Amino acid sequence: MTGITLAGTQVTLESRADESLTATLYRAGYAMRIACKRGGCGLCRVHVDQGQISYNAHVCESVLTPEEREQGITLACRAVPTSDVTISVPEEGRLRCVAPAFTRYALREQSGAGKGAAQAGGRDWVID
Numbered sequence: 001m002t003g004i005t006l007a008g009t010q011v012t013l014e015s016r017a018d019e020s021l022t023a024t025l026y027r028a029g030y031a032m033r034i035a036c037k038r039g040g041c042g043l044c045r046v047h048v049d050q051g052q053i054s055y056n057a058h059v060c061e062s063v064l065t066p067e068e069r070e071q072g073i074t075l076a077c078r079a080v081p082t083s084d085v086t087i088s089v090p091e092e093g094r095l096r097c098v099a100p101a102f103t104r105y106a107l108r109e110q111s112g113a114g115k116g117a118a119q120a121g122g123r124d125w126v127i128d
Ligand code: FES
Pocket: 034, 035, 036, 037, 038, 039, 040, 041, 042, 043, 044, 045, 075, 076, 077, 078
């Protein structure tokens, strides 16, 4: 299992084997802007700040420019982390926590941090 840390938050989610970034986010009670879910529209762009990803299926080559790929932009619907990653979701991606009760089961245990809180979309969610 790899960890997906949401940049600017204390949230690190456990990703299951071969699970895309969006699949982990949705399983953990988050939602973001997506459409095709198959690497064809580019709505699910995120920036991989740290770590490595690979694509688990074909993505349309023309959706991301070579420069965007070099900068770490990836398509979250097809990207599978191959190491612990930190991602930034652009504001237009509208990442938000819609089901905080699910988040507690997906949070990675962190020394001292516990499974107590999540933050997304500028809101804090306290999970008991
Ligand atoms: S949702 Fe369309 S490329 Fe990811």
